Amino acid sequence: MENIFTDEYFMKKALQEAEMAFDKGEIPVGAIIVVNNTIIARSHNLTEMLHDVTAHAEMQSITAAANFLGGKYLKDCTLYVTLEPCQMCAGALYWSQITKIVFGARDEQRGFMVMGTKLHPKTAVVSGVMANEAADLMKRFFISRRK
Numbered sequence: 001m002e003n004i005f006t007d008e009y010f011m012k013k014a015l016q017e018a019e020m021a022f023d024k025g026e027i028p029v030g031a032i033i034v035v036n037n038t039i040i041a042r043s044h045n046l047t048e049m050l051h052d053v054t055a056h057a058e059m060q061s062i063t064a065a066a067n068f069l070g071g072k073y074l075k076d077c078t079l080y081v082t083l084e085p086c087q088m089c090a091g092a093l094y095w096s097q098i099t100k101i102v103f104g105a106r107d108e109q110r111g112f113m114v115m116g117t118k119l120h121p122k123t124a125v126v127s128g129v130m131a132n133e134a135a136d137l138m139k140r141f142f143i144s145r146r147k
Helices: 007-023 057-069 087-096 131-146
Strands: 030-035 038-044 077-083 100-105 124-127
Touching: 007 030, 007 038, 007 057, 007 077, 007 100, 007 131, 030 057, 038 057, 057 077, 057 087, 077 131, 100 131
Parallel strands: 077 100, 100 124
Antiparallel strands: 030 038, 030 077
């Protein structure tokens, strides 16, 4: 039997969250956190709605996952996020000790990689999963904002 729980499967779920952000006028970034092939947290950007610059999708998911697990460490968890985390989110992910981060599109200007932000040494990173779909959603959002 084929394993349906691939990185693409979960990234599609994160993209659904990003679409929700788009529909609310938020920058369309979506995130989910998975443990044992079960989604334990899902979120999208809420910075406009909450008037909070820290209300990024990743931050919302970290909080929800920690609440679900009953502890601050996200060991054995994987974050799927449509856009490369910024340095603020990467810092929070460092402290959470998350096991794996899978992201879609690179953020060439503000992403943690270009900013030189370090993740926890035990955190694995996979980039470029459904990157075109994530980047296209971002482009569509900013084109609609400029009209």
